[in-house]
Amino acid sequence: MKAVPLLERVLDVDGHEFAPPHLWGGIFGPVAARLAEVCAPMIRAMGEDYIERPDQAADDMAMTPENVWTLRHTGAPGAFDMTRRLEAMDLMGLRSQLIFPSYGLWGQILSTPEGGGPIAASLQAIMGSIPVEEMRSIGFAATDEWNDWSVRTTALAPDRLRPVGMFKAPRDVDDLMAQARDLIGRGLKGLLVNTGAPLAGLSPASEALDPFWALAAERNVPVLAHVGSDLGFLNSPEWANTAAFAPQKLSIELGFEPYSLATTHLPVEHFLTVMVLGGVFERHPGLRFGAIELGAHWLGPLADNLDMWAEKVFARRIASVLSRRPSEYLARNVRVTPHSLVEPVDRFFRRYLRLADCYCYSTDYPHLEGGAHSKSKMAEMLEPLGPEVLEKYFAGNGAWLLP
Numbered sequence: 001m002k003a004v005p006l007l008e009r010v011l012d013v014d015g016h017e018f019a020p021p022h023l024w025g026g027i028f029g030p031v032a033a034r035l036a037e038v039c040a041p042m043i044r045a046m047g048e049d050y051i052e053r054p055d056q057a058a059d060d061m062a063m064t065p066e067n068v069w070t071l072r073h074t075g076a077p078g079a080f081d082m083t084r085r086l087e088a089m090d091l092m093g094l095r096s097q098l099i100f101p102s103y104g105l106w107g108q109i110l111s112t113p114e115g116g117g118p119i120a121a122s123l124q125a126i127m128g129s130i131p132v133e134e135m136r137s138i139g140f141a142a143t144d145e146w147n148d149w150s151v152r153t154t155a156l157a158p159d160r161l162r163p164v165g166m167f168k169a170p171r172d173v174d175d176l177m178a179q180a181r182d183l184i185g186r187g188l189k190g191l192l193v194n195t196g197a198p199l200a201g202l203s204p205a206s207e208a209l210d211p212f213w214a215l216a217a218e219r220n221v222p223v224l225a226h227v228g229s230d231l232g233f234l235n236s237p238e239w240a241n242t243a244a245f246a247p248q249k250l251s252i253e254l255g256f257e258p259y260s261l262a263t264t265h266l267p268v269e270h271f272l273t274v275m276v277l278g279g280v281f282e283r284h285p286g287l288r289f290g291a292i293e294l295g296a297h298w299l300g301p302l303a304d305n306l307d308m309w310a311e312k313v314f315a316r317r318i319a320s321v322l323s324r325r326p327s328e329y330l331a332r333n334v335r336v337t338p339h340s341l342v343e344p345v346d347r348f349f350r351r352y353l354r355l356a357d358c359y360c361y362s363t364d365y366p367h368l369e370g371g372a373h374s375k376s377k378m379a380e381m382l383e384p385l386g387p388e389v390l391e392k393y394f395a396g397n398g399a400w401l402l403p
Helices: 021-027 030-038 040-045 065-070 082-092 103-111 117-127 132-156 173-185 207-218 258-263 266-277 299-313 315-319 326-333 345-351 374-385 387-400
Strands: 010-016 094-100 161-163 223-226 289-292 334-336
Touching: 010 082, 010 289, 010 387, 021 030, 030 040, 030 103, 030 132, 065 082, 082 094, 082 132, 082 161, 094 223, 094 289, 103 132, 132 161, 173 207, 223 266, 266 289, 266 299, 266 326, 299 315, 299 326, 299 345, 326 334, 334 387, 345 374, 345 387, 374 387
Parallel strands: 010 094, 094 161, 223 289, 289 334
Antiparallel strands: none
16 A cells, blocks of 8 residues: 655644634524624624625635635635535645634633633623523533534544534533533544633542543543633733733634733643643543643643652652653643744754654644644744654644544
């Protein structure tokens, strides 16, 4: 059998659906149709051609190599028609792709109004006198629609299209387990968690959560964090309330101003600190964890920091919890996606050799942040490091999240 060249079998650990709101109802369901109307003022504030394209009737942009690498947002080919997404992936040389929510994030924000920060506050203002519990109920219904869409999409090509399941603010461990079993049982191959608040009301390292981590590990289902899924960590909008941090444009995921982008990794860094030092990966060595669209600059310093405290100050105490250095759990169990067109990924591979298995390629397709021609640009950057690094970055490392 002829070997397939590396850049034709790339694994992409971050894609999205991205549909214009006037089409949400037909794609996801009646709650989506309602939200498209209710959220219209906020969506318009995000800028022309970002989400709102009132004249777009279908996902019908010409499927060409140039278009798939340069066009973004709802007008990109395969942005929301997942049969066309497979065509786009073929042109891009992508074997498999994790798919994260765009529409689904509205549901998460609505169902977490007390922890959603300024976006949730804006939605509450738009939705007027709707009580919090009713807003939460709408958010849960929107999440159900996202999960139903994800099940249908997975069935199209289970080995290639991997939409992630979303939780509805689990009340306790029993609720978390029931939701997880349902999502996995329906065929979903990734679970998105909110890293901005305790999971099901508990520390991620609590032994009461071991059944959840064990289920994910036993079923080879990665647990995933993603930008925008960190509601409640930096709860007050006042941190960014200064002229220097006024957003140039709005996004449901990113603030697009210096403060938001410089702090976006803090929730998952904190979450992983708890998981590693609390022994989660010790107790569940097969657990797969991905930190997606949160950058990678923080991973090496986090590894150094955790090793320092474990070895220099708490060695005796840590020995009763961990059998390895904290950095070894990060290297074995965790994968991250660099902001490929901003971060010096080649420097990370050189500087943090023990974390060389962690860095994964992602397109963020069809979101703007993925940039144009990211695969060829990253290949050019990493080629001087040799074929082993290229293989790791574009295929080998991502396999941990796309088993």
